[in-house]
Amino acid sequence: xxxxxxxxxxxxxxxGRPCIIGGVTIPYEKGLLGHSDADVLLHTISDAILGALxxxxxxxxxxxxxxxxxxxxxLELLSLVWKMALDRGYRLGNLDATIIAERPKMAPYVPQxxxxxxxxxxxxxxxxxxxxxxxxxxxxxxxxEGIAAQCIVCLMKDMLSS
Ligand SMILES: Nc1ccn([C@@H]2O[C@H](COP(=O)(O)O)[C@@H](O)[C@H]2O)c(=O)n1
Ligand SMILES: C[C@@]1(CO)OP(=O)(O)OP(=O)(O)OC[C@H]1O
Numbered sequence: 295x296x297x298x299x300x301x302x303x304x305x306x307x308x309x310g311r312p313c314i315i316g317g318v319t320i321p322y323e324k325g326l327l328g329h330s331d332a333d334v335l336l337h338t339i340s341d342a343i344l345g346a347l348x349x350x351x352x353x354x355x356x357x358x359x360x361x362x363x364x365x366x367x368x369l370e371l372l373s374l375v376w377k378m379a380l381d382r383g384y385r386l387g388n389l390d391a392t393i394i395a396e397r398p399k400m401a402p403y404v405p406q407x408x409x410x411x412x413x414x415x416x417x418x419x420x421x422x423x424x425x426x427x428x429x430x431x432x433x434x435x436x437x438x439e440g441i442a443a444q445c446i447v448c449l450m451k452d453m454l455s456s
Pocket of ligand 1: 396400
């Protein structure tokens with residue numbers, strides 16, 4: 295059986311916060327604002343996995359009103375989400391994600407992001423694609439007010455498992 299899911303997330307860029315994307319702390323003058331560490335890429339991947347499992351979204355499982363998730367490490371949240379997939383007998387087929395940001399430049403950090411995501415999902419780097427695009431200075435991403443990310447995942451399980 296194959297299950298696909300998609301995710302989309304946005305976080306505002308502000309001064310005085312670290313810029314953590316795909317588990318990598320990127321040197322930049324601003325960082326992403328959120329209840330957690332605001333890792334927009336790991337959030338969209340988590341949402342895509344939850345989508346494939348028909349389990350809602352990360353806000354449902356880790357509410358932003360719960361102090362337990364204040365400054366939470368999104369890699370830990372992704373690991374909890376991935377356990378939900380494993381518990382249901384799924385493994386990763388592949389994952390394709392896009393970071394939408396005018397700045398900072400993501401390309402130098404993408405290989406490290408892929409390694410981190412593959413590690414969290416027990417996958418090979420070949421199963422993970424992370425890419426980035428600007429919006430040619432248009433819109434909130436183009437003005438550098440925020441960063442968006444989207445993702446699609448394909449999960450697979452043996453027809454004999456429930
Ligand atoms: N924040 C970003 C945005 C883009 N890139 C890389 O630059 C290439 C060109 O981007 P365009 O928006 O002009 O298509 C793109 O292919 C990305 O590899 C980046 O590293 N960081
Ligand atoms: C990740 C959570 C954790 O409380 O908080 P935020 O960092 O605000 O991120 P968001 O993308 O709004 O998702 C909601 C929450 O699950």
